[in-house]
Amino acid sequence: MSIDNAKTITFISRSTPYGHGRAKACLDMVLSAAVFEQKINFIFMDDGVWQLKKGQTPSNIDAKDLSAAFAALPLYEVNDLYVEASAIEERGLSLDELVVPAQAIESAKIAELISLSDVVFTL
């Protein structure tokens, strides 16, 4: 089954993983959109890059491990994962500290991805 009029939907996740529902809500929206076979860009900006940090053990704070879900994204055919290069750098992170491979992009590329999208969600 394929949908001819699939839209390009860009999700920009900008929040830390715990303490609120924003990161989880964004992930849920991505998974839902993926089930409907839409073309998806998943961008992590600002504090959103913390979601991808390796070694999270949120069971310590009685929270579910959000980062475990990212490795399953290819099964949902979500393959375009991006991180904002400066957000990674400003937080002293590096790409090999992330739970999944993501493409580091400059802000101009984020602007370009937005301009090529039918719908953009930031959360």
Next chain:
Amino acid sequence: MSSLHTINKSTAHCAMTSCMKALQSGDSILLIEDGVYASAQLSQYNIEGVSIYALREDLLARGLPTTQLPGAIQAVSYCDFVDLVCRHQRCVSWT
């Protein structure tokens, strides 16, 4: 393929700086809710080819001026808000 970017947080949040990074020429910014507090700082950016608006009701509610705004920021009504949405291909809401 222009975008309308709405900002609804004051500069204590990174909504504005994040929005600045994602702009393209031809885009517009609309300040709403607490985003209208960002008008002074926003005017310091020189953003080529980007029009900036602020929602009049939100300015008035917060005791902020609706005329002679810093930079080239223009106060607009809710009807103009609708018009702006229609004139752009997509909306991006920075919160």
Next chain:
Amino acid sequence: MKSLKLPQRPPIALDKDGYLRNMSDWSPEVAELLAAEIPLNLSAAHWEVIDVLRAFYQAHGLSPATRPFVKLVARDLGAEKGRSIYLMKLFPGNPALIASKLAGLPRPSNCF
């Protein structure tokens, strides 16, 4: 509240759709009972799919909806089994929903 009754054990809480409220209540015996309500007789072919789902949930914390479910089975059990028709025969109706239920997973969201 719905529940599942096992001999000489406290009843197991189910949600309104018949899914386990607590994954820790799951056991092969519980799966058999859930299957009996459908009704479905669990064979080795069913169990290997249930095992794949449980391992996936353990690793990723997700109950897969139909499309990722089929892809998951193809990845872990081979292309022959990772097909809608095969899974439909094993779990008639909605394979992703039924298999998740038997595996003790929460109901997959966005799965109809």
